[in-house]
Amino acid sequence: MATDTLRRYQDPEYTGTNRCVPCTLVNSAIGILLSGGIGAAGAIWATTAVGVAGAGVVLLLSAVSIYFKGYLVPGTPALTKRYFPPWLLELFGKEPAGAAAGVAKSAADPAVREETEEPAEIDLETYLVEAGALEPCRGGEDLCLTDPFQAEWNEAIERIRDADVGRERLPALLDTTAEEVTVEEHGSAFRARVDGQYVGTWESRGAFVADIAAAEVLGEWLDDWESVPVTHRGQLLNGLRLFLTTCPSCGGALAFGTDTVESCCTTHEVAAVSCEDCETRVFESDPVG
Structure with missing residues (x-):
């Protein structure tokens, strides 16, 4: 119950299922290094007790920030998108662009199941x-x-x-x-x-x-x-x-276009079919270009 209450105060854009694991790990490492530096400085300039207390406070504040905001250093999500290569994101469980639809998704084929033997291609x-x-x-x-x-x-x-x-x-x-x-x-x-x-x-x-x-x-x-x-x-x-020519949600007209799909770790362009009336998206492609 207490955990559920705390989750209400998390930023949903960068926590929960949208949490960026690379961001979390990088910021956790920064928090640990920062607390270690504060602890060492406190021990040198004051006493060991002061250093330990300072390190503990910094570590706690870092953990709280990462838990509720998803990151410690402002701008981390933008930096991750810009500088983390796709192969590194894959190591942390982030699908290459286009493998995770809608989510900040983009499209994986619906109802696709991994099978031991791939069936022959179909036209x-x-x-x-x-x-x-x-x-x-x-x-x-x-x-x-x-x-x-x-x-x-x-x-x-x-x-x-x-x-x-x-x-x-x-x-x-x-x-x-x-x-x-x-x-x-x-x-x-x-x-x-x-x-x-x-x-x-x-x-x-x-x-x-x-x-x-x-x-x-x-x-x-x-x-x-x-x-x-x-x-x-x-x-x-x-x-x-x-x-489809009409929206399956409201019956409105559907339009084909492109859109920018963004997650904590990636940004890419997709082709999409969406409703002009209720803004329901009914189709999203793999990244284009």
């Missing part, structure tokens, strides 16, 4: 065209949703949204059990882990609703949907969200 566009979900757009070379699939998908989205279907559907989407799934919150986005591996990231509840609805429709349209490897299912559902 997503060809598969969805053959499934009847996509077809060439009228008067153009791009692909669009077919009218029948779009109609059924929109109906399923509306039904699932109105029924307030939640993450109890996540295990079925990931082809696993509820006990094996761990969910991490990142603002309006969330991601799931199974057996310690990140298996899915959704930019918003609307994106999750769209995936659940698309999986239902594809399950009705395709006899072999249940046999499609989870990795491929995730890629198919993720790719389909690019073709």
